[in-house]
Amino acid sequence: MAALAPVGEVVREPAARRAAGVSARRRRRLNAFRYLVFTVFGLFFALPLLAMARFSLEGAKLGTWSLTAWSQIASYQGTQAVGIPPLISSIEITLELALITCTVIVLLLVPTMIWIRLRVRWLSRTFEFLCLLPLTIPAIVLVVGLGPIYNRIQRISLSSLMLFWVYVILALPYAYRALAAGLGGLDVTTLAEAARSLGARWLTVIVRVIVPNMWQAILNALLLTSALVLGEFTIAYLLLYNNLQVELYSISRNTPNAGVLFATSTAALAFAFALLLILSYVGRRRRRSRG
């Protein structure tokens, strides 16, 4: 005799119940595997960072805690006796560099890539090749190549902000990839044609139809570009410019306290991480607001 089921409840056949049980077991196993992988890799990355942070807080005696190394970074004056500490000004310069590089990258790449997709598709391979080229050139080769150009630039301005020229080149492959992924997910041609048939001019098509649909890609490009600028050391150091990384290196070299080296590295990481977190938070809020 069939069992009575309450209204709205589905009576599962034994086979269906078995299948559901198997699928639940598989899901549990998969989740356990995910947590395991996440934990192992989390520890792999987190432990050295935590050790570095701990060392930066090491007191004079082993096993004690102290903020001496951190206060030395903040108060480090370098060769100058008074004025704004060089660390602060290097943070300022690096942020300005990130801002300029991001602006130039977005203004350069976004319209160009949309235009190529819409009007000169045959150029897309060549453009991709040009954008990815910097990936294949080692920083040191780039510096040798850019040396004469920067000699001329330095005759006009000695500002570290001039580094943005080379940073734009360095960031091109990453920004290009992020933007290409965003554009690839859109039917740009149909959207543009629909907008055109409704009376939109090309500029309106780009600004009001295509760009709003690739905000996430633009934010990703900005995130990668900022990360690159915040962490760049080699080129700035070799071209004799001063940015955050060069300054941190200089602080760590010029103080006898080894803890300072670790404190500066931790500070640099924390600084970059905080900025990237802010950028990705902005992106997430945008996505949510679109429902």
Next chain:
Amino acid sequence: MTPQATSAQEAATRNAVEVQMTGLSRRYGQVVALDGLDLTLQPGELVALLGPSGCGKTTTLRLLAGLEDADAGQITVAGRDITHVPASRRDMGMVFQAYSLFPHMTVRQNVAFGLRLRRAVAAVRDRRAVEMLELVGLSEQADRYPHQLSGGQQQRVALARALAIEPQVLLLDEPLSALDAKVRAQLRDEIRRIQLEVGITTLFVTHDQEEALAIADRVGVMRDGRLEQLASPTDVYSRPATAFVAEFVGLSNRLAGTVSGGVVTVRGCDLPLMDRSTPDGPAMALVRPEAVTLASGYPADSGPLTGTVIASTFLGATSRVTVDLGDTTILAQLATADATAHPAGSRVTLAIRPDPVLVAVDGATSAGEGA
């Protein structure tokens, strides 16, 4: 009242415009997409362009929309030459095959987008958007985003968006082909209802003959960048101008026969010719399956139209039966009751109704070319 008459009446009240394309040509490298096309759309009329892939129907629509430039020819709308006017200033509403709603805008914002570009004030934009959404039956979805709508709903919003700007001409580029069969049929009827209600001159491009025949005032059948025939759906089906039209629109049996004195004799049946001036001699008669019927009485043991049923396709009220006549097979569209009485393996004797037919001579046709 015929749909065309209704359409014309609406057009008169709403200032529908005439669209004229003269000698339009377009090449893509060596490929000729359009070859001197002449096509006129009467005010308020819905013309469907039908044809196989690559026949030039979408190119025609894109040239009219201004999304591509013609190599030669002229396009006039209401007497104004718009051949070199950019797409953004052509005043045409367009619905695309692919879903083309702007993903970052709500349904309401999508519909109002064209009006916003025309700097209409917010109140007017909103009122018009609501009107258009009511017209397509989606006013309750106004604040949703495109990804929250089904395919059919998205195309209805696209239609509302195209009509919101009160365009002179409506262009529909296979708007139903991405939808499933049931939604397609519903939306097809809805498009026709709205087109008649608005009274707008419309060009509808499709490769689906059922869609074209069901919706259009006139159907243009295209092949290799040229119009093979432009006529009412009934004429295109029952009086095809060329063998290509006869075979592309609906199904046709190609049966060998002999022409003599305006009549073609096919397997013992004399069938009148559409074009009585066809020269005498051997030819292929194009016979519609619905002109093939079961002969009354018991099937003969043998004869030119006696054969064995080899397959039967259920189509609802009718069934399509394939009969092997020995040297050829023939399709007959029979009432399902008759088809059921003659399952595969049965012997049947057929008859051919003496409707006027076309004959194809070496792939050409006895009827004149063009519309």
